[in-house]
Amino acid sequence: MPKTGVDHLNSLQDGRTIYLDGQCISDVVEHPAYRNAIRSTAYLYDFQAAPAHLERMTFPSPTTGERVNRCWQLPYSYADLVQRREALTAWAETTYGFMGRSPDHVASCLSGMVMGLEVFERHGPQRARALLDYFTHARDHDLFVTYVISNPRADRAKGASEQADEFLVAAICDEDATGITIKGAKTLGTSSIMANEVLVTSMQPLRPGEERYAFTAAIPLGSKGLKILSRKSYEGTATSEFDNPLSAHFDENDAILYFDEVHVPWERVFVYRDTDMCRAQFHDTPAHIYQNYQAQIRLMVKMRFLLGLARKITEANGILTFPQVRETLGYLAAQASMVEGMVKGMEAAGTHFGPYYVPNKRLLYAAQVLTQQLYPQVIHTIRELAGGGLIMLPSSVADFANPEIASYIEKTQHSPAGSATDRVKLFKLAWDAVGSEFGSRHTQYEMFYAGAAFVTRGHAFRTCDWEQVTSMVDGCLARYDVPKPRA
Secondary structure, three states: OOOOHHHHHHHOOOOOEEEEOOEEEOOOOOOOOOHHHHHHHHHHHHHHHOOOOHHHHEEEOOOOOOEEEHHHOOOOOHHHHHHHHHHHHHHHHHOOOOOOOOHHHHHHHHHHHHHOHHHHHHHOHHHHHHHHHHHHHHHHOOOOEEEEOEOOOOOOOOOHHHOOOOOOEOEEEEEEOOEEEEEEEEEOOOOOOOOOEEEEOOOOOOOOOOHHHOEEEEEEOOOOOEEEEEOOOOOOOOOOOOOOOOHHHHOOOOEEEEEEEEEEEHHHEEEEOOHHHHHHHHHOOOHHHHHHHHHHHHHHHHHHHHHHHHHHHHHHOOOOOOHHHHHHHHHHHHHHHHHHHHHHHHHHOOEEEOOEEEOOHHHHHHHHHHHHHHHHHHHHHHHHHHHHHHOOOOOOHHHHHOHHHHHHHHHHOOEOOEOHHHHHHHHHHHHHHHOOHHHHHHHHHHHHOOOOHHHHHHHHHHHOOHHHHHHHHHHHHHOOOOOOOOO
16 A cells, blocks of 8 residues: 555654744644644555545556555656656646645655756765665655745845845754764745655755855754744634634645755755755756646646636626626636646647656746736636625634524525525635635735746746747748849
8 A cells, every 4th residue: 555644644753843832832733723634645655545546546656566646657759757756746746736835746856856856976985875865765655845044134245145134044063974964044945844754955046155044954854943933824724624724734834944954964965065956956956847837737737726716706706607707707708718728738749858858947947937927817806706705704614603694695695506505615725726825825825836037038038949939030031131223
């Protein structure tokens, strides 16, 4: 049997240190701020272990023969890539696309790194061997690995080495024959409260002289000295599942991770004091392509959910027959289909990286640029379709338990598409998706998880085939010239 939900819940009982609301959390699995989201993650493993899903979701490990999730599968062909995408899609559908840092995200990143193992070989055979051994271990144990690849938001005009505190950004503060010691902070630790391990590295460019910050290491989240500083829990403030159906179950949480002199053995260190290698591990291997390809698959699922939500809202409001409403829904449908088309296009236009088949990076980065703008537009459109109905809702599900209040709800929440209860239920869901703290966080996440707009547009500029597009213009210009004067 592959990893199950119980296996994952048990694996989180590792003594990790999580701070929330001024307190240190002793049992993350049962704490009301996290327990439902953790069980939503555990369900992913139960889903893959179910006999009906086993073949679709898992494949035999090349080393043990035991079945593990297909997010660890290294595709050798277009068909392999599609098969892997179908598994990732099925997982995303269990959370409606609202868990952005699910286990398949960083697994995809690590898979891309291993596909480019020769890049790590050039960095050093020992570091390459460490990466391959870790990948094999993580795959065969179906670990949930997250990552922290950004720096704390201090003085953003200065580099890591120029901050007032030289250990504000996580850096190597000591080393010996057994490994390195890390001190300082990293962000954004999305899903760190429910993952098994964290990959710590730098996505932001580093300069010569900043070698102490230039490392990549995998660290168990229960390690001594690792502090998880949780943001506010939206699950913890959810009134009920009826009132907050998404935030009550899918708040994957975000956190700052502080490494208070955390020791990392050499076999868990993949990049060591090499500023350019921090860039190369993502961009000279398929790692950056694979991790963001997974994100686009998840967004494809989320767009379908939001499209369905928009349609249900128009039915509840009795406006579906209005021509302008149908036009708006048609535009939303086109936007959702565009994301799906970009995912399938980057697969069909994929190429081989050595023996491995990888999505087309030019189309991937184009999709990132477009979807960063697309998501807030879709949210705004849903708000317009819903109107004041998102605001004028009963205070909580408890109102239905009072017969007097319930009778007024029945009168004032009338819908041509269903009962008053059905209408309130739908609009509570819609508000949680687009307007609550949970929903607002998702808008911010989709706009910036891949970096600021100038970063993603830079990737699109870098990967564009400028010679192809300008050669057509040159060919057209070459066909004619200024007419010669007649004799």
